[in-house]
Amino acid sequence: MDWALVYQELSAVALFPWFFLGITIYLAGHVARGFRTKRLVSRDAHLSLLTASSIVIAGYAANNIIPARVGELIRAGMLSERTGIPASQSLTVVCIERILDGITILLLCAVAVVMTGSHVQPFIGIVPLIFCAALLLLLFVTYAPQRLIAFISKTANIVAPRSHDAILRHAAAVVNGTAYISQPKQFCAMGSASILIWLCDAGLFICIMQIFNITLDFWQVLLIMTIANLGVFIVMSPGYASPGYIGTFHVLVMQNIVALGYSQSIALACAITLHCAIYIPIMLWGGAVVLWYGISLGLKLSLARKARPLETSLAHIPETKIIGKQSVSALDEHATRFMYRLTEAALPLNQYELSNPATVVSCCADFIQGEIRNLSKKIQMLFYIGMLGFGTLVCFRYLKLFPELPLPVRIRIFNWWAYGKIPLTRQLFKLIRSTALLSFFEHPDVMRCLEEKNDKRK
Amino acid sequence: MTAHVLAEAGYSVLILEEGRRWALSDYGNNCPEGMKKMYRRRGMTPIMGSVPIGYAEGCCYGGGTEINSGFWHRTPPEILLRWKAQYDLADSYPKDLEPHFIWLEKNLHVSLHGREWPASTRMFARGIEAMDWSYQEVPRVVEGCESLNFCPNGCPSGAKRSMSLSLLPQAEKNGARVLTNCRVKMLIKRNKRITGVLANLLREDGTQELIRIDAEHVFVCCGATETPSLLRRSGIRFHIGDSFRVHPMLKVAAQYNEDINAHKSVMPLLQVKEFWPEISLGGAFFANGHLAMLLSENWPDNNLLMHQYTKMALFYVAVRGTGKGTIRSSLTGEDTTSIRYDLSAEDLRHLSKGLARLSALLLAGGAKTVYPAVYAIEPIADEISAIRWLDQLLPKAGISLTTIHAFSSCPIGERIDRCAADSFGKVYHFDNVYINDGSMIPDSPGVNPQGTIMAFARRNALNFVETNK
Numbered sequence: 001m002d003w004a005l006v007y008q009e010l011s012a013v014a015l016f017p018w019f020f021l022g023i024t025i026y027l028a029g030h031v032a033r034g035f036r037t038k039r040l041v042s043r044d045a046h047l048s049l050l051t052a053s054s055i056v057i058a059g060y061a062a063n064n065i066i067p068a069r070v071g072e073l074i075r076a077g078m079l080s081e082r083t084g085i086p087a088s089q090s091l092t093v094v095c096i097e098r099i100l101d102g103i104t105i106l107l108l109c110a111v112a113v114v115m116t117g118s119h120v121q122p123f124i125g126i127v128p129l130i131f132c133a134a135l136l137l138l139l140f141v142t143y144a145p146q147r148l149i150a151f152i153s154k155t156a157n158i159v160a161p162r163s164h165d166a167i168l169r170h171a172a173a174v175v176n177g178t179a180y181i182s183q184p185k186q187f188c189a190m191g192s193a194s195i196l197i198w199l200c201d202a203g204l205f206i207c208i209m210q211i212f213n214i215t216l217d218f219w220q221v222l223l224i225m226t227i228a229n230l231g232v233f234i235v236m237s238p239g240y241a242s243p244g245y246i247g248t249f250h251v252l253v254m255q256n257i258v259a260l261g262y263s264q265s266i267a268l269a270c271a272i273t274l275h276c277a278i279y280i281p282i283m284l285w286g287g288a289v290v291l292w293y294g295i296s297l298g299l300k301l302s303l304a305r306k307a308r309p310l311e312t313s314l315a316h317i318p319e320t321k322i323i324g325k326q327s328v329s330a331l332d333e334h335a336t337r338f339m340y341r342l343t344e345a346a347l348p349l350n351q352y353e354l355s356n357p358a359t360v361v362s363c364c365a366d367f368i369q370g371e372i373r374n375l376s377k378k379i380q381m382l383f384y385i386g387m388l389g390f391g392t393l394v395c396f397r398y399l400k401l402f403p404e405l406p407l408p409v410r411i412r413i414f415n416w417w418a419y420g421k422i423p424l425t426r427q428l429f430k431l432i433r434s435t436a437l438l439s440f441f442e443h444p445d446v447m448r449c450l451e452e453k454n455d456k457r458k
Numbered sequence: 459m460t461a462h463v464l465a466e467a468g469y470s471v472l473i474l475e476e477g478r479r480w481a482l483s484d485y486g487n488n489c490p491e492g493m494k495k496m497y498r499r500r501g502m503t504p505i506m507g508s509v510p511i512g513y514a515e516g517c518c519y520g521g522g523t524e525i526n527s528g529f530w531h532r533t534p535p536e537i538l539l540r541w542k543a544q545y546d547l548a549d550s551y552p553k554d555l556e557p558h559f560i561w562l563e564k565n566l567h568v569s570l571h572g573r574e575w576p577a578s579t580r581m582f583a584r585g586i587e588a589m590d591w592s593y594q595e596v597p598r599v600v601e602g603c604e605s606l607n608f609c610p611n612g613c614p615s616g617a618k619r620s621m622s623l624s625l626l627p628q629a630e631k632n633g634a635r636v637l638t639n640c641r642v643k644m645l646i647k648r649n650k651r652i653t654g655v656l657a658n659l660l661r662e663d664g665t666q667e668l669i670r671i672d673a674e675h676v677f678v679c680c681g682a683t684e685t686p687s688l689l690r691r692s693g694i695r696f697h698i699g700d701s702f703r704v705h706p707m708l709k710v711a712a713q714y715n716e717d718i719n720a721h722k723s724v725m726p727l728l729q730v731k732e733f734w735p736e737i738s739l740g741g742a743f744f745a746n747g748h749l750a751m752l753l754s755e756n757w758p759d760n761n762l763l764m765h766q767y768t769k770m771a772l773f774y775v776a777v778r779g780t781g782k783g784t785i786r787s788s789l790t791g792e793d794t795t796s797i798r799y800d801l802s803a804e805d806l807r808h809l810s811k812g813l814a815r816l817s818a819l820l821l822a823g824g825a826k827t828v829y830p831a832v833y834a835i836e837p838i839a840d841e842i843s844a845i846r847w848l849d850q851l852l853p854k855a856g857i858s859l860t861t862i863h864a865f866s867s868c869p870i871g872e873r874i875d876r877c878a879a880d881s882f883g884k885v886y887h888f889d890n891v892y893i894n895d896g897s898m899i900p901d902s903p904g905v906n907p908q909g910t911i912m913a914f915a916r917r918n919a920l921n922f923v924e925t926n927k
């Protein structure tokens with residue numbers, strides 16, 4: 001290695017605009033990380049975006065100076081302290097984030113490998129196994145929480161009956177930690193946020209490479225970024241990981257740039273600049289956060305000493321033991337636009353002179369939506385699969401989404417599916433038609449119309 | 459019932475109820491509102507199987523009795539003897555249950571309507587008399603019914619002696635304590651004993667807590683679907699949830715020439731006994747929404763009938779289900795229960811025959827046309843088209859069934875090869891856990907089940923007190 005050349009490259013670096021642009025994009029990624037944390041704890045605590053991002057950055061800053069990823073623990077501790085959620089829950093949240101990160105990087109890496117036609121680096125072999133196992137565990141905890149609680153309760157009862165409640169309290173906290181992603185929609189949203197986060201990191205790589213006139217296509221940059229991060233992960237095991245990944249990171253970035261035909265000195269200069277772009281803002285922001293946190297924690301602890309102990313059993317029922325908080329999922333009572341338009345097609349609106357048809361429709365649609373959301377998960381899933389099929393077929397046939405179609409067409413389609421000759425479509429629509437008609441004919445406005453009609457007839 | 463007996467005997471009793479405790483002023487809503495407040499999953503608990511069946515059960519303080527019609531029957535002696543023969547059910551001869559029925563009928567004020575029958579009942583009676591079939595006005599757990607027609611949404615006058623107004627307050631007076639909004643997740647097992655339960659307690663402020671409650675004895679009375687689900691979730695599976703039964707029910711709408719105003723009166727109060735216990739014919743709750751749901755099977759042809767709602771009434775054919783059903787807790791251990799029932803060929807035959815007979819009866823009683831809840835079959839306007847269902851089977855793919863009577867998911871009896879608990883509800887292989895609700899009924903009783911469930915529950919609870927002295 002010609003260090004003089006490296007020095008020369010580094011001293012010629014023009015920081016403006018690429019270096020600053022890169023840092024901005026990189027910090028935007030951290031704000032996205034903050035957003036992800038904020039959402040993951042949103043069922044139990046309100047965390048501002050700034051606080052959430054600061055907690056993430058403080059964790060990163062700690063990782064930069066303490067080895068063995070101790071920063072993750074610090075991050076969990078701060079999250080717990082700021083939100084009031086139990087430490088096991090905040091640790092779960094951090095684990096979820098790291099698992100999502102790992103899976104995202106692996107996916108991006110796989111895509112980059114395919115797009116660039118490169119060979120997979122041998123050290124990556126074990127990483128997918130680790131993350132897939134972690135993901136499976138996460139899915140189990142998220143989608144079968146009661147099984148976990150039951151299993152832990154049974155095991156604790158045998159192994160350590162005296163600590164049953166304490167162990168279960170931690171298990172409940174872990175389950176709470178995963179509660180936000182128990183809705184598949186939210187799981188996907190968190191997955192998407194993770195992709196955005198790592199694209200921001202790739203953005204930083206692109207900007208820094210511009211400084212050294214390293215012109216690689218997007219997929220090559222993505223590959224370098226993902227390999228560098230996966231490599232860092234491999235050597236992060238306690239005792240092995242260097243603080244701030246100094247050395248490991250540089251070697252990985254450098255090797256990959258060199259492999260693409262650039263000189264060693266340019267590659268190393270680029271790696272060093274990249275590391276500075278990652279290191280400096282994190283240390284500044286993170287350091288300030290840790291300092292401020294230290295002061296406010298001191299104040300809090302002194303208040304906590306004076307605080308009353310938590311309730312451990314219900315006042316009037318001493319045989320109860322409160323183990324811990326559980327997340328509640330509030331039911332969204334509002335109909336989606338699709339459901340509103342479907343309901344509109346299901347109701348005999350033209351037969352009744354309603355004072356406000358739109359209100360009646362939305363009242364019925366809300367009712368149907370509520371009923372559907374109350375179905376067991378299995379039946380709900382079957383129903384949604386059916387509806388997806390319905391929406392897709394309608395879209396193919398009319399080249400428009402169902403809600404966009406004019407009412408007469410929607411009525412025709414609805415009648416065909418709900419009252420047609422095919423038992424399967426009738427069965428699928430039975431739930432909608434019967435709950436729609438039930439709520440419609442029980443609506444006070446419709447009852448009034450029926451009574452008026454009846455009076456007229458007499 | 460269980461809490462009442464145990465509290466009276468001096469036990470320290472804690473009742474855990476998943477649903478809310480409503481005041482009388484919260485009762486008497488329209489159907490959608492009632493479903494939201496008082497039904498499990500807002501009434502969305504369908505039974506899957508070869509013919510899906512709409513099923514609903516209560517989920518509030520007082521359980522199903524808050525939303526039922528209160529029709530009361532003693533268990534037919536024939537059925538009791540069958541249970542003795544098939545399940546070796548001890549102490550279950552009619553004479554054994556008689557004192558319990560007497561006690562219950564007195565304390566719950568089980569009585570006849572005692573007022574002029576509403577038009578729908580009169581029309582039904584006219585039909586039965588024309589057919590010369592045996593029938594009875596069914597006594598109800600109601601005192602001074604004001605015919606408000608709110609039975610399935612909570613009786614706002616308090617005339618219905620539902621549990622929240624009858625036995626539960628008495629139990630509370632005797633020291634029983636109640637935790638509502640408290641769903642038991644699982645029983646905590648230690649060898650052959652249950653040491654307590656784990657439950658989720660929903661607080662008024664919307665937060666929820668995981669709590670553990672220790673207990674010396676645990677009575678599981680969560681109903682025919684939730685009792686087996688809870689037991690299975692807790693790892694208790696011996697004959698649990700393997701023999702679920704229902705009374706499948708086919709409803710019809712009858713259109714008359716004159717106004718019946720079924721929406722303003724209590725449902726028809728009579729039941730035809732002629733074909734008991736295999737088939738029973740009776741009157742169903744009427745609301746415009748319910749009428750619309752029934753007519754929706756053939757809505758394009760029937761929708762204009764809604765304008766004639768004052769001339770319509772609803773009736774049902776119910777059969778003593780002989781099909782097989784299962785209850786399973788969900789694979790993920792989540793709080794959902796998979797309910798399955800496969801309609802037997804006999805069930806379908808009985809339903810078809812029942813439809814023939816009910817339609818003939820209604821036509822003889824003055825109905826102009828009968829509209830069954832079956833897809834694409836012609837409305838029945840004369841006896842010939844009614845009678846054809848005596849020999850023909852209803853189409854499985856078009857039939858729309860419902861039920862509100864579920865039981866037998868954890869049968870009791872001495873036959874350990876088919877029962878989940880002994881004759882008095884003590885779960886096999888466990889020392890201190892008991893079943894005491896609809897799930898213990900060994901097989902379809904063929905009549906409205908509340909009387910049977912309560913009589914057995916009282917018998918079992920008293921037996922517990924006696925044997926644990």
Ligand SMILES: Cc1cc2nc3c(=O)[nH]c(=O)nc-3n(C[C@H](O)[C@H](O)[C@H](O)COP(=O)(O)OP(=O)(O)OC[C@H]3O[C@@H](n4cnc5c(N)ncnc54)[C@H](O)[C@@H]3O)c2cc1C
Pocket residue numbers: 474475476477514515516517518519520521522523525526527528529530531610640641642643679680681682684685688862863864894895896897905906907908909911
């Ligand atoms: C609309 C309707 C009309 C009916 N009409 C009649 C009639 O006229 N005559 C008749 O004889 N029968 C009638 N029935 C049936 C009758 O009401 C039921 O068979 C009877 O109430 C069953 O009693 P049970 O004790 O087995 O269960 P339920 O009454 O259902 O009580 C079970 C209770 O346990 C609670 N629970 C369940 N799981 C849990 C858990 N995990 N933790 C805590 N609590 C839990 C439930 O919320 C519920 O309150 C009707 C039913 C309905 C729905």
